[in-house]
Amino acid sequence: MLENIRLSFRGIWSHRLRSFLTMLGIIIGIAAIIAIVSTIEGTNEQIKENLVGSGTNAVSVTLCQDGWSYEFDYAGKPDIQPFSDELREQIRALDTVERASFIHQRDYIDGMKRLGTDLSSCSLYGVDDGYFATAGYTLVRGRGFSARDMAAQAQTVCILDETTYSTAFGGEDPLGGTIEIRGVPFTVIGIAASSTQFEPTINTLDDWYTYSSDRTGKVFIPASAWPLVFRFDEPETVVVRAVNTDAMTDAGKAVANLINSALGLDASSSTSLQYQSQDLLSQASDLQQLASSTNIMLVAIASISLLVGGIGVMNIMLVSVTERTREIGLKKALGARKKQILGQFLTEAAVLSLLGGIIGIIVGIVLARVISLVVAIPVAISVPAILIAIAFSTLVGVVFGLLPSVKAANLNPIDALRYE
Secondary structure, X not given: OHHHHHHXXXXXXXXXXXXXXXXXXXXXXXXXXXXXXXXXXXXXXXXXXXXXXXXXXXXXXXXXXXXXXXOHHHHOOOOOOOOOHHHHHHHHOOOOEEEEEEEEEEOOOOOEEEOOEEOOOOEEEEEOOOHHHHHXXXXXXXXXXXXXXXXXXXXXXXXXXXXXXHHHHOOOOOOOOEEEEOOEEEEEEEEEEEOOOOOOOOOOHHHHHHHOOOOOOEEEEEHHHHHHHHOOOOOOEEEEEEOOHHHHHHHHHHHHHHHHHHHOOOOOOOOOOEEEEOOHHHHHHHHHHHHHHHHHHHHXXXXXHHHHHHHHHHHHHHHHHHHOHHHHHHHHHOOOOHHHHHHHHHHHHHHHHHHHHHHHHHHHHHHHHHHHHHHOOOOOOOHHHHHHHHHHHHHHHHHHHHHHHHHHHOOOHHHHHHOO
């Protein structure tokens, strides 16, 4: 085998230009496939990061109807029992759940403002003492909610995120300032920010609408003060932190199933009231499939050049057999067997294709980097794709080199020696 490989490299080197032109189809095909797959992988990772974020692993489980979040302003208070202490402990005890927080939430608040600045588009959260740790927030200014704030309804204090702070106060010091929520003044005691400082990558207007639903401002008040604003108890939203990113879907579904079972809600009907998890991984998977499906055809088209490259290998190997007919005849006359001749030419075809594959991989990686720089598309070099490309290019050489190798092995030594 080693001798066959050495002879193959010597033959390729002695006909360098011809060998390169033979490999060109394989180089182009492998390079195109590597570049396309790298772009697909990079786009999929960006989609996942944009939706899931970076490291918070937080999943919201909310009350829904007809597949949409329940609208308290329009539908009123639903007839649902509040969470019991036992249910809360069962949720926290789930294997896929690291932390759990129970909050009230409104995504649009009519009548929230600061002096002349309207803050109606900001979301309002009535949080417990574990929410910031669960959802991945840290305080950057001021203080957090104390036990007294959480226990007494009279403590009308609030914490803003950085977006709301910038909108309401500009560059002014917000601490001690006041925000009015439906006629109730709340004193600002702190500013919170996401601990991961993650921002989705926005390249198009579609990306903005897809990934920017959570980019509006937030105002946090103690859950105990929620009835002061809305005058009644509302069903809670559960925010859980999964043990890892891959467990987010399972954690959300487990919590939703547990709540629906405990409260007697019909989870089998899409039109009934039920708790549903925010399945970000599923959303990411759907978008990844949408992005990948358009690229599968590109991979198939690029693969055609591999077929062309294989035909080129077969053609040049047939030429090589013709050129070396007398050499084959001499070897057979000296006792070389069919399988030795077959192995020599198969090895040469495989080495020729393998070299083309390796060069194609290098070109593909460079091409992927260039595409990333020129059109701002992320790329992620796929190691499995590289290994498959190497194996596939070798297979192309073996398959398309088989016919010329068999032809060489079957030559009659007397006719071969007489060949001019």
